[in-house]
Amino acid sequence: MALPRSYETEAEFPHAGFALLSGSSLAADPPLEPAAIGDLLHLLAEVGRGDLGVGRIYEGHVNALLLIRAYGSEAQNAAVRNAAAEGAWLGVWNTDAPGKPLTENDDVLSGAKNFASGVDGLTRAIVTVPDEAGRKMLLMPLADAPVDRSWWDPMGMRGSGSHVVDFTGLKIEDAHRLGQPGDYTREPWFSGGAIRFAAVQTGGLHAVFDVARDHLLRTDRASDPYQAQRLARMGLHVDAAHGWLARGAEAWSAAAADPDDAAKARRLVATANAVRSAVEAAALAVLEEAERAVGAAGFNRPHPLERLVRDLRTYLRQPNPDGALRNLGDAIAAGDWLPGEGA
CATH class of the missing domain: 2.40.110.10 (Butyryl-CoA Dehydrogenase, subunit A, domain 2)
Structure with missing residues (x-):
């Protein structure tokens, strides 16, 4: 858009x-x-x-x-x-x-x-x-x-x-x-809602990829083997982030379809913690690759990467990332969420 x-x-x-x-x-x-x-x-x-x-x-x-x-x-x-x-x-x-x-x-x-x-x-x-x-x-x-x-x-x-x-x-x-007192923080929807800001962040890291790719094509540097590797790594991270959004959507739909199923509620919360953690890691990786690919030009206004770097690095600072990752680890230990398993 x-x-x-x-x-x-x-x-x-x-x-x-x-x-x-x-x-x-x-x-x-x-x-x-x-x-x-x-x-x-x-x-x-x-x-x-x-x-x-x-x-x-x-x-x-x-x-x-x-x-x-x-x-x-x-x-x-x-x-x-x-x-x-x-x-x-x-x-x-x-x-x-x-x-x-x-x-x-x-x-x-x-x-x-x-x-x-x-x-x-x-x-x-x-x-x-x-x-x-x-x-x-x-x-x-x-x-x-x-x-x-x-x-x-x-x-x-x-x-x-x-x-x-x-x-x-x-x-x-x-x-x-x-509503009633307690509705705002009612689980799993309160914690599960993190998949929405992770979706916006995914759009941001995708935009960083777009700008870096356009810069390399415009400057005729995309064929350089090291830059090609950077494009490849960025593309993998962008695609992985979108894949995590799909997993988040699957867990949300499953919990909503059976609101009395406590296991599906726990899985949604754990999946949301996984989504936000994975998207943050992907965004930081794409930022690093893009900054190296574009170089100093990308830190100079009005290059579009300059503002994107500032905006995305700021927006990634959502509340309690350490707690989200710790809670995901607890869910894995309890068997509520395991890699490779669907909702």
Whole structure:
């Protein structure tokens, strides 16, 4: 999916990319059925391949639609579908601002969320607040929430605009409450959802491969035997990452088809941990190969590899990668997940 990139607007919400997405059914009607999870992951990969910032924000929109579909009322689902059909975009923000956690008291919010990706282009976001029975979800409008943009100044993914949003004083209406306490972190869907950001990352590493290959062809260096080996290794890593997405889709569909099967639920969680770990390793390998293949030219603006390297290396830093790999090891030891076995 060809999405526009610009250094001049790199730190701004990617309006041009989302205008392309709005011109299709991808805002209101992405493939959300469990049986279509493979199509959804392919879509996320293609969006990420076009622009990682757009992919990051779009994955949040998809996550919001999935949560509302699973736990929302008929009225909430209808309202969100209608809003999305008219161009509204949503997000999901769980991380509290340090020293200012989001809480509620007498139907009034206090506190803030940081890493609030996409806030400059979203109309609503699902935010979480603590409860004795588990974190609660609120589907909050964003028009009246102040945004602190001074904090977000990263190396890459600048356009994702993961700012700090202060909800202090905003009143919670009944229509804002989504599902029950604990729904947000309900397994296996909470951990299993990592396959979605891994799909966007796969698109990013595929884009790095595309740019490196184009550079070698344009400079007539692809026939060099060492560069040919780099192309081969990158191609293997890209194809392997897409293969891991297929395994993730298979495990998700199997768990969704039999939600009472604890073994399939455990397998989905373990597979998601495997997918994110394998995709991260593939991305780091492709980045290394591409940087060596292109050389210093790839670190100089406006070469497209320069921004891709910054964006992908930043987006790979998802929470708790060590814990994901440790949990996969535990699942292997317990026999819940073994290499070569299907869902």
